[in-house]
Amino acid sequence: MHAPVLLDEVIKALDLHEGDFAVDGTLGGGGHAKAMLRAIGRRGRLLGIDRDVHALARARETLEELRNVILIQDSYAELPAILAREKLPKADALLLDLGLSSDQLEASGRGFSFQRDEPLDMRFDTREGETAAAFIAKATVAELTRAFREYGEERSAEKFARAIVDARRREPIRTSGMLARIVERAAGGRGRIHPATKVFMALRIAVNRELDQLRTLIPSLRRVVKPGGRVAVITFHSVEDRVVKEGFRALAKEGAATILTKHVIRPTRAEVLANPRSRSAKLRSIQIL
Numbered sequence: 013m014h015a016p017v018l019l020d021e022v023i024k025a026l027d028l029h030e031g032d033f034a035v036d037g038t039l040g041g042g043g044h045a046k047a048m049l050r051a052i053g054r055r056g057r058l059l060g061i062d063r064d065v066h067a068l069a070r071a072r073e074t075l076e077e078l079r080n081v082i083l084i085q086d087s088y089a090e091l092p093a094i095l096a097r098e099k100l101p102k103a104d105a106l107l108l109d110l111g112l113s114s115d116q117l118e119a120s121g122r123g124f125s126f127q128r129d130e131p132l133d134m135r136f137d138t139r140e141g142e143t144a145a146a147f148i149a150k151a152t153v154a155e156l157t158r159a160f161r162e163y164g165e166e167r168s169a170e171k172f173a174r175a176i177v178d179a180r181r182r183e184p185i186r187t188s189g190m191l192a193r194i195v196e197r198a199a200g201g202r203g204r205i206h207p208a209t210k211v212f213m214a215l216r217i218a219v220n221r222e223l224d225q226l227r228t229l230i231p232s233l234r235r236v237v238k239p240g241g242r243v244a245v246i247t248f249h250s251v252e253d254r255v256v257k258e259g260f261r262a263l264a265k266e267g268a269a270t271i272l273t274k275h276v277i278r279p280t281r282a283e284v285l286a287n288p289r290s291r292s293a294k295l296r297s298i299q300i301l
């Protein structure tokens with residue numbers, strides 16, 4: 013079960029009121045959305061977006077009361093078009109809780125985790141784009157190196173890229189287990205953190221074009237959230253956090269938003285102890301002008 017990260021901090025940052033229209037752009041299992049629904053009450057409305065159809069199904073169970081909830085399978089990057097198509101007004105608040113949920117990591121059947129042996133797919137939305145296996149099968153050493161370095165900040169990016177290209181000459185890399193073993197062998201064993209951690213994260217970011225989604229949405233946030241409304245974003249690694257920080261700064265510079273978090277908000281020690289997945293979480297928020 014996925015535990016929502018920085019829950020109290022998110023609810024505070026979104027400053028929700030009874031009757032508000034709130035958007036959860038990364039619905040996941042619906043943990044944050046449930047608390048958002050409580051804050052906006054029966055007169056409020058919630059739009060929940062997720063690229064993963066299985067996440068939407070889980071959220072349907074978590075949310076129970078669905079009368080004032082609209083759920084859509086899409087990318088949050090499409091929010092301006094979704095609001096127009098669904099004839100919805102601009103929102104009072106928007107949450108993005110980026111990355112993947114522990115449900116996806118544990119039992120997606122799509123190879124997000126190096127601890128499982130599953131088909132190497134890694135797409136959130138399996139209706140579009142190419143799988144991680146397809147990407148790995150044709151990418152050059154330079155392309156793999158760039159992805160591991162840029163999205164994973166992996167120091168051994170080139171070594172791992174070469175090992176992958178060598179291995180795929182012998183046999184196609186079809187599963188997460190095969191990939192994990194190739195990287196582990198190239199690294200010369202395991203340390204405290206599995207050597208394939210960053211490679212897996214980088215591949216997922218590449219396959220889902222995760223940074224592009226953020227870079228598309230942030231400049232158009234004024235088309236999604238009304239003046240005075242709040243946007244809160246939780247990131248889980250520095251590459252993503254940098255995109256959010258710079259995107260928010262650019263909005264503030266052009267007079268489109270006020271930055272509410274001069275310093276990022278981090279989980280308390282108690283939360284990290286209770287939910288280790290939260291340890292790298294960072295929350296940033298803005299108010300749209």
Ligand SMILES: C[S@@+](CC[C@H](N)C(=O)[O-])C[C@H]1O[C@@H](n2cnc3c(N)ncnc32)[C@H](O)[C@@H]1O
Binds near residue numbers: 225
């Ligand atoms: C960390 S989880 C969200 C967990 C959720 N806040 C909760 O409390 O259960 C991130 C979710 O975002 C989804 N996701 C990732 N990129 C997305 C995108 N561009 N558009 C919509 N959903 C996305 C993933 O499928 C995943 O379900």
